[in-house]
Amino acid sequence: xxxxxxxxxxPSQLVGKPLIYRxxxxxxxxxxxxxxxxxxxxxxxxVLELKGQKAEYERAVKxxxxxxxxxxxxxxxVSRDEKKCVHCGACVTICPAQAFSFDQQSRKVIxxxxxxxxxxxxxxxxxxxxxxxxx
Amino acid sequence: MMxxxxxxxxxxxxxxxxxxxxxxxxxxxxxxxGLKKAARQVDVVxxxxxxxxxxxxxxxxxxxPKPKIKLGAGKATLNGVEAYCGLAAAxxxxxxxxxxxxxxxNKVYPGEFKYGxxxxxxxxxxxxxxxxxASAYGTDCYPRRNLKTLINxxxxxxxxxxxxxxxxxxxxxxxxxxxxxxxxxMGALRPNLGNxxxxxxxxxxxLLNDPLYKTIGIGTKIFLGGGVGFISFWGTQHNPSxxxxxxxxxxxxxxxxxxxxxxxxxxxxWLKGVSLLGYGASLAVGIGVPIPILNEEIARYTSVTDExxxxxxVDYSKAYPKGTGEVLGSISYAELKSGKIKxxxxxxxxxxxxxxxxxxxxxxxxxxxxxxGKFLLTEAVAALPGPKSGYASxxxxxxxxxGGE
Numbered sequence: 338x339x340x341x342x343x344x345x346x347x348p349s350q351l352v353g354k355p356l357i358y359r360x361x362x363x364x365x366x367x368x369x370x371x372x373x374x375x376x377x378x379x380x381x382x383x384v385l386e387l388k389g390q391k392a393e394y395e396r397a398v399k400x401x402x403x404x405x406x407x408x409x410x411x412x413x414x415v416s417r418d419e420k421k422c423v424h425c426g427a428c429v430t431i432c433p434a435q436a437f438s439f440d441q442q443s444r445k446v447i448x449x450x451x452x453x454x455x456x457x458x459x460x461x462x463x464x465x466x467x468x469x470x471x472x
Numbered sequence: 473m474m475x476x477x478x479x480x481x482x483x484x485x486x487x488x489x490x491x492x493x494x495x496x497x498x499x500x501x502x503x504x505x506g507l508k509k510a511a512r513q514v515d516v517v518x519x520x521x522x523x524x525x526x527x528x529x530x531x532x533x534x535x536x537p538k539p540k541i542k543l544g545a546g547k548a549t550l551n552g553v554e555a556y557c558g559l560a561a562a563x564x565x566x567x568x569x570x571x572x573x574x575x576x577x578n579k580v581y582p583g584e585f586k587y588g589x590x591x592x593x594x595x596x597x598x599x600x601x602x603x604x605x606a607s608a609y610g611t612d613c614y615p616r617r618n619l620k621t622l623i624n625x626x627x628x629x630x631x632x633x634x635x636x637x638x639x640x641x642x643x644x645x646x647x648x649x650x651x652x653x654x655x656x657x658m659g660a661l662r663p664n665l666g667n668x669x670x671x672x673x674x675x676x677x678x679l680l681n682d683p684l685y686k687t688i689g690i691g692t693k694i695f696l697g698g699g700v701g702f703i704s705f706w707g708t709q710h711n712p713s714x715x716x717x718x719x720x721x722x723x724x725x726x727x728x729x730x731x732x733x734x735x736x737x738x739x740x741x742w743l744k745g746v747s748l749l750g751y752g753a754s755l756a757v758g759i760g761v762p763i764p765i766l767n768e769e770i771a772r773y774t775s776v777t778d779e780x781x782x783x784x785x786v787d788y789s790k791a792y793p794k795g796t797g798e799v800l801g802s803i804s805y806a807e808l809k810s811g812k813i814k815x816x817x818x819x820x821x822x823x824x825x826x827x828x829x830x831x832x833x834x835x836x837x838x839x840x841x842x843x844x845g846k847f848l849l850t851e852a853v854a855a856l857p858g859p860k861s862g863y864a865s866x867x868x869x870x871x872x873x874x875g876g877e
Contacts, residue, residue, distance in 0.1 A: 366709050368483075415497055423522065423744065423756065423827040423829070423830050424828075424829040424830065425523070425824055425827045426546075426774070426824035426825075427539065427659045427669070427823060427824070427825055427827060428823070429811075429821070429822075429823040429824070430636050430662070430666070430667030430668075430669070430821045430822065430823035431660055431667070431823070433660075438811070439809075441813060443829065444828040444829045445825075445829050461582075461584060461749050462659065462660050463757070464524065464659075464746040464747055464748055464754075464825070465744060465746065465747075465756070466586070466747060470661050
């Protein structure tokens with residue numbers, strides 16, 4: 338199973354089109370909407386996680402580009418400074434994607450980067466400024 | 473069993489024959505071998521905590537410049553953060569929660585409090601140069617009126633960490649019953665019981681392993697921020713008279729201790745500036761306290777586990793700020809550590825502000841110090857006020873001020 342997180346920027350005339358439906362119907366891609374800012378009369382932005390066949394994913398991206406959607410892979414990333422982190426757990430309940438959890442044995446906070454949706458909520462909530470967004 | 477004395481334990485430390493284990497190890501040993509045997513075998517149990525403790529600060533003696541300046545009743549900042557100048561000519565105090573005058577605070581809500589007194593203390597400890605800016609009114613013996621210089625920990629006379637309230641014996645679990653997110657010293661609390669945050673190291677915490685202050689008292693030598701410190705007094709808001717469980721641990725926040733130690737001996741690994749979103753700046757302090765196992769009673773106290781220590785759940789959207797004293801329920805540290813608790817029928821994820829991981833490291837570090845013979849125990853010179861002392865923490869009663877015109 339191929340999986341990729343992408344950022345879609347689409348012009349205002351496309352906001353009314355069922356693009357995401359097409360991704361699922363025509364390319365058999367499973368989608369998970371991580372973030373969506375879509376207003377009528379305005380440009381839209383959507384962060385998606387897509388899962389499916391790699392060839393289908395590539396065809397889907399071509400389709401979106403043909404429809405004048407700007408497609409970028411999600412390159413923002415939250416990283417943790419291991420020297421600064423004290424494993425308190427202030428991030429554990431603040432993360433909407435449950436990317437942080439306690440290891441019951443070590444009592445360390447485990448950061449599952451694959452669950453992270455790079456929303457950045459944890460960054461200001463970390464008392465030790467141990468988390469940062471890298472581009 | 474024959475009761476031991478601290479002097480006998482110190483003899484064993486000097487001879488390298490002391491048996492010292494961490495509070496976590498003590499719980500396992502008592503479960504395995506029973507209380508009697510554990511009490512006979514073990515001489516010292518090390519306890520520890522690590523977390524934000526706002527009532528912390530450092531007093532400094534800077535040495536006198538030429539010509540001299542009287543900082544007392546003047547003004548001083550360290551890296552822009554305001555220091556207190558109500559002392560003698562060359563003494564200043566920097567508190568963990570202090571901010572720069574131009575810090576936006578909560579004007580842009582929630583404020584970020586990126587650099588406050590706690591961060592100044594951490595930078596000082598790390599050996600960084602700090603910018604000292606000061607002004608004074610000038611006297612015959614202290615003519616200088618302005619001063620701007622770099623200072624460094626290695627050059628100043630004294631830098632003493634002196635914390636009026638640390639080592640809280642248990643603490644609240646904070647939740648939010650309102651419909652919008654709130655930012656507190658217990659972290660961000662999501663609306664409608666979206667999360668619950670606690671701040672205590674539970675079964676590793678010093679005062680939860682000596683709930684009636686039988687060995688921890690004024691003069692007790694401790695691990696403070698990686699150096700050697702002392703308990704200097706009972707802490708502010710010390711509140712020993714609260715309700716207690718049958719194992720003598722309190723059911724709500726209770727005792728506290730004031731601590732003191734030479735900052736120059738400490739290590740930034742155990743003393744860290746903290747930014748609490750929407751709340752303010754603070755300092756995270758690591759403290760370890762040795763408990764001499766003088767008899768079976770003290771051994772029993774140190775065998776207490778997270779299952780048997782409970783604390784109270786408080787709504788920080790209303791009950792806490794208004795001071796109503798209303799409590800939503802009680803919960804054990806074992807349940808809190810499981811990561812999910814039930815409050816008012818709802819399953820609530822649990823976060824934490826203190827670090828059990830760091831506290832465990834401190835308890836192991838202090839254990840090593842004692843095993844190597846570089847840390848001897850002290851006899852307390854006076855006890856902290858206990859549950860039967862009548863000592864209790866009070867609120868502030870607001871009284872009308874008359875004739876102000």
